[in-house]
Amino acid sequence: MVKTEFSPIADTTRRAEIVALLRRAILTGQLEPGQKLNELRISEQMRVSRAPLREAMRELVQEGILTSIPYAGTFVINVTAKDIDDAYSLNKVLDEFAIERMWKLRDQRFLDELDRRHEAVKQATRERDTTRQIETALQLHGLIHEWADNSVLLETWQRLTSRLQMYFALHQQARKEAVPAEDVHETYVALLKGHDMRAAQRHAREHIDLDFEELLAYARGLERRPSKGA
Amino acid sequence: MVKTEFSPIADTTRRAEIVALLRRAILTGQLEPGQKLNELRISEQMRVSRAPLREAMRELVQEGILTSIPYAGTFVINVTAKDIDDAYSLNKVLDEFAIERMWKLRDQRFLDELDRRHEAVKQATRERDTTRQIETALQLHGLIHEWADNSVLLETWQRLTSRLQMYFALHQQARKEAVPAEDVHETYVALLKGHDMRAAQRHAREHIDLDFEELLAYARGLERRPSKGA
């Protein structure tokens, strides 16, 4: 008998598709922070009833990218500089933990996947596809969490990442075309391939990989002027 | 003018109440791991329609204590020893991070609150109220996260805590009356009041505060026999 592994088939509920659609719209900045989501309007646009839409929105509220006020509405979360700072500082701690956990689990498959994802970032950069660039960069950084063999860590990181992705997308959108240099992740990848775990951890903790300072400055700027949404 | 602070008034939706009810039932072990939640039955018991119940269940799925399979049902999560181990090891990292962040923010109000929560644990212990004992112990440990002034950290810790509370409740339920000694948190509280941050961090990382080893052994035992739920 042939030994075949099947992965679970995709969710086929409207709810799941709505979640994916909304999440993408939020994380790419199509829906602005603070913006209210009108249930009737969205349900008509998607040609679904409000029930699955509302359930989908409940999920995204728990995911932390929407916020809901009873009888008032559901809104895209507002981005404060402090949120970004909080998320980023926690992210560093998680990175360090993940590296410690996955270090001994590295194998050829890991190295291959690392290169594959690194390549994806470089290609997105070459193609000037900023949205995809953010997506691929976060996927590259997510590898250590996927490899750490700790489901709770992975889940936590994914929640964090949602927000970071949203922040970066907004930032990119604001400054338009200025795409960062091509090989910002070179050192990171090299360290993950090497033999010095402490060095890799130090890099994760200290290196500002994704123009974080600039992102923070941008967010601080936003806070000085009133947001139109909330 | 008197300077008065008002806290947000309670949510008045059925959904919010259902969430609270279900969460409590799960975290206290009233609903067993793997158990299926029948929507019709529960909605009739609670005298609500399925719509708010389903929305509430969606929230708890995202909260990580329920799991849903399309067209099959929504179930209480199954507890594996690895889950517990994963949650606990991450928890240690978060504790360490929280202590670092809140250390300089400690003030009289913090010390008072620390004592208050410690007292609550001791009282629950004296009264042999195991459920409340778990609840208060986790609240005591949560203080450092509340005080760390990092909303993302706090949120993450609360998610983690939900599961730990569930695990401990199951454990307590299984071994019935054996209540641990009264002052297991004495050292922890003392260190948080002291001047040696590193020592407090070390304690958080190394000290098995809540009979964790025993909990793990219990979970491993569960896995050897088939669970009735899933």
Next chain:
DNA sequence: GACAATCAGATTGTCGACAATCTAACAAGA
């Protein structure tokens, strides 16, 4: 003109019914 009371419109929360899907029991055939 300032302020409170009222009201209409819009939006969210909830309900009951129907459609889609799954499960388990049973029958038919190799």
Next chain:
DNA sequence: TCTTGTTAGATTGTCGACAATCTGATTGTC
């Protein structure tokens, strides 16, 4: 006996309508 096809019942997913609540404009009063 094992496998496959069928079917009935139960359960989840989705829908359209109604109830509860909020918001902003309007009216009336001082």
